[in-house]
Amino acid sequence: GAVVSQHPSRVICKxxxxxxxxxxxxxxxxxTMFWYRQFPKQSLMLMATSNEGSKATYEQGVExxxxxxxxxxxxLSTLTVTSAHPEDSSFYICSAIYMGSYEQYFGPGTRLxxx
Amino acid sequence: xxxxEQNSGPLSVPEGAIASLxxxxxxxxxxxxxxxxxxxxxxxxxxxxxxxxxxxxxxRFTAQLNKASQYVSLLIRDSQxxxxxxxxxxxxxxxxxxxxxxxxxTKLSVIP
Numbered sequence: 586g587a588v589v590s591q592h593p594s595r596v597i598c599k600x601x602x603x604x605x606x607x608x609x610x611x612x613x614x615x616x617t618m619f620w621y622r623q624f625p626k627q628s629l630m631l632m633a634t635s636n637e638g639s640k641a642t643y644e645q646g647v648e649x650x651x652x653x654x655x656x657x658x659x660x661l662s663t664l665t666v667t668s669a670h671p672e673d674s675s676f677y678i679c680s681a682i683y684m685g686s687y688e689q690y691f692g693p694g695t696r697l698x699x700x
Numbered sequence: 701x702x703x704x705e706q707n708s709g710p711l712s713v714p715e716g717a718i719a720s721l722x723x724x725x726x727x728x729x730x731x732x733x734x735x736x737x738x739x740x741x742x743x744x745x746x747x748x749x750x751x752x753x754x755x756x757x758x759x760r761f762t763a764q765l766n767k768a769s770q771y772v773s774l775l776i777r778d779s780q781x782x783x784x785x786x787x788x789x790x791x792x793x794x795x796x797x798x799x800x801x802x803x804x805x806t807k808l809s810v811i812p
Binding site for chain 1: 734745792798803804805
């Protein structure tokens with residue numbers, strides 16, 4: 586149990602385009618999901634907290650108009666990187682809270698490369 | 701600023717030995733603690749959660765919590781080369797939040 590999937594696993598896009606990443610909890614409902622970013626050899630950086638049916642809460646320094654988050658159902662959250670630039674190239678990872686616990690389960694991550 | 705500190709390592713242990721990973725945290729009110737394993741190029745995987753003082757065992761893994769000393773550790777018995785990874789300590793932030801504060805991780809290398 587407690588499986589989280591992400592799609593796509595890898596994506597290459599051109600500068601100026603937008604990319605959507607999906608995060609799904611496969612066998613449980615998740616009222617809260619998180620989006621992280623991790624640059625090579627660095628620690629996880631929390632970008633935003635996504636709550637089902639409400640607006641995401643962004644961490645300081647994260648542009649909400651650039652990183653659009655939608656949590657439309659109890660099993661799906663999406664992150665759209667708009668007008669991507671090479672500096673947005675990173676490893677994006679989502680996590681979901683297993684209901685009734687504080688445990689976060691991570692998706693496998695999406696490696697974004699912007700050319 | 702609530703902080704979680706870990707020795708970045710690398711920590712090298714021979715195969716079959718006990719690996720001891722340590723973590724300290726600054727928020728005395730923290731109640732929930734987690735250990736994640738992250739292989740290079742992969743996402744974190746939850747290994748253990750611990751909420752009460754003392755030891756919690758799961759297979760070859762033992763988590764130890766000492767709230768008075770604000771210290772949590774992870775012991776890996778009979779270490780295997782497949783245990784080589786970065787281990788992240790995480791502490792739940794505050795009573796009304798599900799957010800975790802992560803340490804920067806300790807890189808463990810198990811030498812065959």
